[in-house]
Each structure stands twice: as structure tokens, then as C-alpha cells.
Amino acid sequence: MRRSAARRVEVLAAAGEVVAARGADGTRFTDVTAATGVGVSTLQYYFGTREDMLIAVFRHAAQQEFDAVTARLERVTGPWERLLTVAEHLTGAVGDEASWRLWVESWRWALRDPGVRADVLGDYRRWHELLAAEIAAGGFGSGAAPIDTARQVLALIDGLALPVVLGDPAFSRAAARDLLSDGLSRLVRTS
Template sequence: MPKKVDHEARRREISQALWRIASTRGLEGASLRDVAAEAGISLGRLQHYFRTKDEMLVFALRHIETLAQQRIRARIEALDGEPTPRDILRACLTGMLPLDEQSRIGFLVGVAHFHRAVHDPALRTDIRDGIPQLRGFFADQLRQATERGEVRPGRDADDEAMVLISLVDGLSTYILLDVHTPEKAVQLLDMQLDQLFDGPGRSDARTCE
């Protein structure tokens, strides 16, 4: 009987090789051959799973995002009691920051994807679809917070959600460039949340450290 190959597991193994390269020397100059060597397979075998570097980057980025979502979900589920909109937003936002090795690698893979997407409209699809979905989720949390009196009426939830996403993108870049420490980045994020959640019904307890 021929050995059954788990193709999805093999793709994840190749992605992990890509992550290792991202964490040590960056992906800008890395070729498919480099990734194949890191994964310990032939170039032909790698191209059986990914025909191009862009296909490999997209798969690796989606896999990293799935892992990040699982970590964020676990952090929210570990909170005591019913999580507030601020708890959920803070868990998501800190989960997007490169505060540990895995999230750092995820951000670096995202940077490589961004660099190629700037010059390739076809690669922008995930960003065009993903960011509005994330903004919508954050905006829903902010609307709930407004109904609870934690955010003052009159704030545009969609705009405020986009500000939070943009803030995390900027802070992530500064962490990697050693402009800010991870601790400072979290402090600045909390400062923005404090300014946003300034309604009379706000909760000052931070339960997602």
C-alpha cells in the first residue's frame, strides 16, 4: 500500500521553514530553493505544494493568522466572568502586536506579503477583504460599549476601529525597529483605550494583562 501523505500537514511544515527564515534573515531575498533547503526537501517537492513564492506566503500568512486567532480566543475564554467589549478589543489588539516569537514571525511574514502586494494587485485581495472584516468586528464591540455607557455617544465606531488597527500596525513596526519596547507599546495601546472608553459606565479594571 502506498504511504498516505497528509498534504495539509506538509504545507504547514513548509510554512514553518518559511517562518524560520523570516525570523533569522528575512524573506525579501529568500527564494523557493532557500525554503526547500530549510524544509529539507527538494525544490520539485516544494513546488508540488506551492508553485510560486506568493502562493507560499499567502498560505503561511493565513496559517499564522489562524494560530493567532486561536491564541486570542483562548485568552478571552480565560477571562473571569463575561468579557466586556474593552476586554475583547484589548485581547485582540495585544494579540496582533509582536510581543513573543510566534507573533513576531507572523508580523514579519505579513511584512513580506505587504511588500509584494504593493506591486501586485492580485495579492491585495486578502487585505481588502480582511481589514474591513476586522474593522467591522471592532466597530461592533465599540457600538456595544456605547450602549453600555462605556464609550461616549457621538464617536464614529468604524473610524475609531480603524484608528485602533492603524495604531497596532504602527506600534508593531516600532517594536521590531526597537523604537519601543513591547511593554511601552502595550502602555500606549492602553492609553488609547483609556481615551476611547471614557464614558460614565466604563470599567477601569484591566483583566487581560
């Protein structure tokens, strides 16, 4: 990777942290400049407009999350453990919730931007397909089509992740993890 391309990726990661902390509407080029030391003119060269930078941040973050889960799955062999690995990663029951904050910001933008909407729906399709493949490979006996079960699983994940991301004091990561495991086992009928 050329140096400028590598630097752009570094800037995207740092800009993602800024967006996660400030929100997309509250993020300006100057905020990213303060976090990265990269001048506004360089950010404009990399991305064009502030909106284009935010869209690039959303795309980068989504790809990073998918890559992270794929890497984690390479180290897991059991079917239940693989399914739980994907689900726990997506709920934020493990790790930090910065990626979830970016995901929520991308949802907000998707409501008013058809391009971002297509990206978000494409990301959902990828997660549905990954979950469906793990459900099918695991031979789980829910009786439903794996893609339908995957949609239910992702709905469970979204519902459990939101209180974690919001920092609900009555809902810990451990509680999310326990409810996730229980709900997931019911959806795929492992017990």
C-alpha cells in the first residue's frame, strides 16, 4: 500500500473515533484535523467534502467490523461458538461500542441519503448472509430457513445492543451477553 493510501486509512480510523464521540452532525474537518494533525486541505484532497468524508468513515467502519468478525471466526471451530462469536461481536457485548455509535450515525444518515441507505442495507445483507451461513453450517434445527432465522438473530442483536451503547445502568454487557446467548439458543433451538 502506498504511503498516502495507508495514511488515508489511518485518517479514516481517527475520523471514525471523532464521529463516534461527536456524532456525524457535530464533526467538522477541523475536528478531524485536531485529532490527526492532517490539514484541512489534505482532508479535502482525500475526501472532497465533509459529507464525503463521513460517508467514507461509515463505509470504512462497516468493512472493519466485518473483517474483524471474519478474523475472529478463523480461530473458532465449534458451530455454536462461531454463531455466538458473530452475535457477541455485533451486540457490543464484547469490545467497545464506538463501532455501534458509527452504525447508529450511519442509520441516521441513511434515512435521508439514498447512497448511504444502499450501503447500510448492503451491510445488513452481508451480516444476514454470514449469520445464515453459520446457522446452516451448524445444522441448527429451528425449522425455519437460515436467512429468516438470521434476520431474527440480527433483530435480537440490534435490540440488545442499543441499551449497551446508550450505557443503560440497568443493563450491563454481561446481561446483554446472557440474554443474547439465551435468545440465540431459542432461535436456533440448540437446547
